[in-house]
Amino acid sequence: MFRRVRTYYWWCQIGGWMAFWMFSTLVSYMYGQRITLQSLIDRTVFILAGIGVTHAFRLFILRHQWLQLRLDRLIWRMLMGVLVSSVLITATVDAYKYAFHLMTPQEKSFEFGRFFSIFIIVLIWSLIYILWHYVEKERRYQLDRLRLESLVKELQLKTIKSQLNPHFIFNALNSIRALIEENPERAREAVTELSNILRNSMQAEKVETVSLENEITMVRDYLALEMIRFEERLQVKFNIDPETLPLPVPPLMLQTLVENAVKHGISRAVQGGCVEIMSRIHAGFLEIVVRNTGQLAAAYSVQGFGLQSTRQRLEILYGSRARFQIANVGDHQVEARVQIPLVEEPVFSQADKHLSI
Known part of the structure; x- marks a missing residue:
């Protein structure tokens, strides 16, 4: 340099x-x-x-x-x-x-005139040199600021991820614990399902985004585990547009929303209910919808860990361009809707590009 x-x-x-x-x-x-x-x-x-x-x-x-x-x-x-x-x-x-x-x-x-001419020439040289210095100083300041922002975003993402995995593991272990005495054979099957999920989640730690197809595979494993616990009380529907499968999404985001739907919706309903997962491309966004039986409590909509982590990760990766909403639909359903921009790259990636200039 x-x-x-x-x-x-x-x-x-x-x-x-x-x-x-x-x-x-x-x-x-x-x-x-x-x-x-x-x-x-x-x-x-x-x-x-x-x-x-x-x-x-x-x-x-x-x-x-x-x-x-x-x-x-x-x-x-x-x-x-x-x-x-x-x-x-x-x-x-x-x-x-x-x-x-x-x-x-x-x-x-x-000769004052000759000396004054030389003075003006050196003065112009000095002004150009000072101007170049301050422009360069400002450029270095902007690069340092981008480096700092990039580091902060990276630390925030790692912190959120480190919180997501224990949050999921404890819920899954509670599901398995409920099966051990009732049906050991199904408990062993649940352990196998959990190992598949953990393997995928450990791989997700290494990247900022994964394909929606990878997320749906993990969600299928998770729901298979939960269906062992809930049996006929849990119904699952998938309505996935094939064009959305290769599109990037934050890792574990969809799994977190589905987990919340099961924990705060299906598990609290005596008769159980249905979890429906949908995806489509709409108005320049990848739109992901998780709909479940139940009612959304006002306090949970603000303070729930899964929802807070989803908002934080979308804001860190996409800024104000991504959208996340969760609301009651009618008297018996809750809908979580995520919209991720298709054209623009994540803010975190843009910062890295500036750093390489």
Whole structure:
């Protein structure tokens, strides 16, 4: 990074002074002044003096950390530096002409106009250098901010995931515990189903999104386990659009919504009920709906862990573009609806792209 910045500096330094060399020569030609080899050499000496003195001025600025100062304290220091640099450039050019006996009678006396021209040139150089520094400083600040935001999002996602897995495991173990004494054979089947779910959930820890098809496979395993416990009290319906299967979704999100539907809906109904899972593409969104028998308590709709984690994960990954709603449908059903944008990538991925620039 340091070498690249230094290369940019030298390209701008040499290129800028060479551009001034060509511009001054062109202006002299346009105003009818004679362009001789000596005049070109004189301009070249002036350019070399300008490059050397302004580079020394830059090293002085960096060594004394002027660019870390407040603007009001920086301005007068820069003006003094420009004044000293102008004097040094003028003295260098005059020393060259004096050594080779090239000074005209007018140049042997102090010319305010010539000195003022050099002062303006160095002042422009200083303004460009300071402006470049502050633009670069702002760019680095933006990159650091993006890195920080990316790190915070990553830590938030990992924290939420670490909470999701124990939350699910404890519920599943409670289901298995209820089967051990009643039907050991079915309990063994439940352990097998749970092992499949845990294997998939451990793989989900490594990614930010998975395909909807993978999520539905995990949900089928989970519902198969719960159907062993609830038997005829639990009915399941799937209405999945095949076009939605390869689309990305946050891992364990659908499983969390289905788990909540079973825990807070079916398990509380004496006669049981139905869990219906639907997906479709609608108005530029992947729309996922989990509908279950039951009624949504107002306190749970705000404080439920599964719903809070779903909202947090959608906000972290997609910002305000994703939508999540849960509400009562009629007197006997609860519907959770998730809408994920199809075109735009997750916010977390966009931050990573900016960091690679």
